[in-house]
Amino acid sequence: MAVSEKHTIAVLISGSGSNLQAIIDASERGEIPCRVGIVLSNKEDAYGLDRAKKHGIPTEVVSHKEFPTREAFDRRLIEVIRKSGAALVCLAGFMRVLTPVFVQAFPHRILNIHPALLPSFPGTHGPKQALDHGVRFSGCTVHFLDEGVDTGPIIVQAIVPVYDDDTEDTLAARILVQEHKIYPMAIRLFFQGKLKIEGRRVRVLGEPKIPEFFHRNPDA
Ligand code: GAR
Numbered sequence: 434m435a436v437s438e439k440h441t442i443a444v445l446i447s448g449s450g451s452n453l454q455a456i457i458d459a460s461e462r463g464e465i466p467c468r469v470g471i472v473l474s475n476k477e478d479a480y481g482l483d484r485a486k487k488h489g490i491p492t493e494v495v496s497h498k499e500f501p502t503r504e505a506f507d508r509r510l511i512e513v514i515r516k517s518g519a520a521l522v523c524l525a526g527f528m529r530v531l532t533p534v535f536v537q538a539f540p541h542r543i544l545n546i547h548p549a550l551l552p553s554f555p556g557t558h559g560p561k562q563a564l565d566h567g568v569r570f571s572g573c574t575v576h577f578l579d580e581g582v583d584t585g586p587i588i589v590q591a592i593v594p595v596y597d598d599d600t601e602d603t604l605a606a607r608i609l610v611q612e613h614k615i616y617p618m619a620i621r622l623f624f625q626g627k628l629k630i631e632g633r634r635v636r637v638l639g640e641p642k643i644p645e646f647f648h649r650n651p652d653a
Pocket of ligand 1: 446447448449450451452453481525526527528546547548556557558559609612
């Protein structure tokens, strides 16, 4: 699949940026029809900024601490993203809650990834919440951003088992492996025009059925 110059995306990060890396790699391999045009971070020491620079991708730090209100912070983000010409905004471990000002600036053009099977365990520490609750499966979700916290229409989810000897870190690491697969997938489906939002539901055009989909944990 050829990378179209007209599709650029803005990726917003706060930390390690391993999802950003997965998106960059998918783009460079030609698996998604877009390229990362700008990486924004609210933290100047986010490792993801180094990842972007290694690939020659422009970066910008917009520190939330420098703005008197959440809305003022969001307006600055909007300005930078608009200037970049991005057709899609991807939140990838961006740990700030965005206001309706931001959501309304890019209607149905913002994706988020969350390390849990939403609507379970929204907010922070998704893997820890799953462990504390005692679920046998958790996973990750890519969804369109709406004005709530992790409440928007769901595009794709992947599941992972939760084991008795898991810690927050081991479960988060198992989930992250799947995140790196489903985020590029969701971006591809978006640019292929295969996602139709119908109320809360996202219809995936041409969605294949998974034969004999059956998982249990424990597999005793
Ligand atoms: C990822 O697990 C992502 O799902 C999570 O932060 C991590 C960022 O990792 N996001 C949230 O918890 C948002 N509520 P990364 O910086 O290596 O991509």
